[in-house]
Amino acid sequence: MLTLPLSSLSFLLKRLGFALCLVVLGCSSESSASLHIDLKTDYAPFVEFDTVRLQVGDGESLRTDRVVERDDDYLRGRRVSETSVQVGEHPIIVTLLRAGVPLASRRVSAVVRGPITIVTVVMTRSCEGVACPNDNPAFESCLG
Numbered sequence: 001m002l003t004l005p006l007s008s009l010s011f012l013l014k015r016l017g018f019a020l021c022l023v024v025l026g027c028s029s030e031s032s033a034s035l036h037i038d039l040k041t042d043y044a045p046f047v048e049f050d051t052v053r054l055q056v057g058d059g060e061s062l063r064t065d066r067v068v069e070r071d072d073d074y075l076r077g078r079r080v081s082e083t084s085v086q087v088g089e090h091p092i093i094v095t096l097l098r099a100g101v102p103l104a105s106r107r108v109s110a111v112v113r114g115p116i117t118i119v120t121v122v123m124t125r126s127c128e129g130v131a132c133p134n135d136n137p138a139f140e141s142c143l144g
Contacts, residue, residue, distance in 0.1 A: 033117060036116065036119070041075070041124065043096055052068065088111075
């Protein structure tokens with residue numbers, strides 16, 4: 001029977017655990033991930049907006065419109081998108097529409113690193129008509 005010192009056994013178990021992780025993760029693509037976008041707003045659904053438009057990236061390839069449902073609670077927050085994207089940084093533009101006319105829009109940036117990234121976009125009436133300097137989404141607040 002082979003006897004190993006406790007430190008060697010611990011080292012061996014760590015190596016086996018690491019190898020198992022590589023096998024499991026090796027079956028999935030490291031370059032794609034899931035991006036979930038939640039929206040919180042004090043704009044009133046059905047009264048002020050009836051559609052949420054999402055654009056992920058600089059093109060229109062990931063542009064979708066989500067029609068507002070009667071039971072959607074945007075004040076508490078509502079998932080508006082789950083999409084597959086490449087790992088990296090992605091600009092996101094969320095626009096509230098009423099009968100096809102834009103009411104409010106917010107641009108944020110999402111850094112996707114892991115298998116699932118969740119971004120919450122907050123749009124408030126107090127930010128209406130306020131723009132970030134140089135349209136830079138790095139600024140997180142519209143009020144001082």
